[in-house]
Amino acid sequence: MTYxxxxxxxxxLLLRFNKEYAYIINSIKKMFDKKxxxxxxxxxxxxxxxxxxxxxxxxxxxxxxxxxxNETLKEWVxxxxxxxxxxxxxxxxxxxxxxxxxxxxPPVCGG
Amino acid sequence: MELYxxxxxxxxxxxxxxxxxxxxxHGAFITxxxxxxxxxxIEALSFxxxxxxxxxxxxxxxxxxxxxxxxxxxxxxxxDIKIGESxxxxxxxxxxxxxxxxxxxxxxxxxxANAPIWKYDVIDSKRVYAKDRSTPMKNAGVLSxxx
Numbered sequence: 001m002t003y004x005x006x007x008x009x010x011x012x013l014l015l016r017f018n019k020e021y022a023y024i025i026n027s028i029k030k031m032f033d034k035k036x037x038x039x040x041x042x043x044x045x046x047x048x049x050x051x052x053x054x055x056x057x058x059x060x061x062x063x064x065x066x067x068x069x070n071e072t073l074k075e076w077v078x079x080x081x082x083x084x085x086x087x088x089x090x091x092x093x094x095x096x097x098x099x100x101x102x103x104x105x106p107p108v109c110g111g
Numbered sequence: 112m113e114l115y116x117x118x119x120x121x122x123x124x125x126x127x128x129x130x131x132x133x134x135x136x137h138g139a140f141i142t143x144x145x146x147x148x149x150x151x152x153i154e155a156l157s158f159x160x161x162x163x164x165x166x167x168x169x170x171x172x173x174x175x176x177x178x179x180x181x182x183x184x185x186x187x188x189x190x191d192i193k194i195g196e197s198x199x200x201x202x203x204x205x206x207x208x209x210x211x212x213x214x215x216x217x218x219x220x221x222x223x224a225n226a227p228i229w230k231y232d233v234i235d236s237k238r239v240y241a242k243d244r245s246t247p248m249k250n251a252g253v254l255s256x257x258x
Binding site: 045046047060063064067077078079080081082083086088089090091092103105106107108109110111 | 145158159160161163164167187198199219222223224225226227228229230231240241242244245246247248249250251252253254255256
């Protein structure tokens with residue numbers, strides 16, 4: 001009987017330890033996630049009346065969604081070119097990395 | 112490539128480029144100069160430039176010209192440029208006329224379509240984006256692929 005009680009008590013301790021352990025691990029994971037979150041700088045060039053912003057996005061689909069849901073930006077989605085770190089993109093299929101800088105280039109007319 | 116925060120001194124720039132190409136033993140030198148003309152009650156035109164991509168655009172043209180034994184040159188103004196002033200000069204030199212004649216056409220047309228420069232009419236001291244005269248760059252609309 002004593003032996004059984006001892007096991008139960010230890011199991012409770014183990015359970016409690018596991019819960020605390022999970023809480024600590026989760027806290028560390030959250031801190032890590034925050035630090036490695038993909039903050040992408042987006043700059044809107046020329047006549048686009050919108051200040052540079054930082055967005056937590058993974059790809060250009062998310063940027064497209066953000067722009068389409070914004071009254072000022074939605075008109076530029078279909079007619080603008082896109083550059084990442086000053087390299088013009090030919091496809092939307094592009095995985096963004098933390099620290100990337102995206103430029104939105106509206107129709108041009110030099111000369 | 113030369114960028115100026117004022118109107119271009121077209122005589123100085125084109126004369127200097129002309130003197131520079133003499134050492135290349137090129138037999139043809141063609142310049143194209145853009146001058147601001149009066150239209151639509153404008154006081155001036157105004158230009159924004161995104162320099163990093165303009166530089167890479169120009170470098171790719173330098174390489175293209177080099178492969179054909181030619182040289183390209185370019186100058187552009189930033190900000191407000193009044194009527195009668197010059198905002199843009201392009202030039203091509205090559206050994207023989209044909210390459211230079213063909214290249215100046217391609218170079219100026221690609222410039223109009225793909226150089227990251229934005230033009231505004233200045234009317235009543237306000238800048239109005241010349242949207243109807245502007246061209247979407249190559250691969251524009253990449254964000255709306257598949258929508």
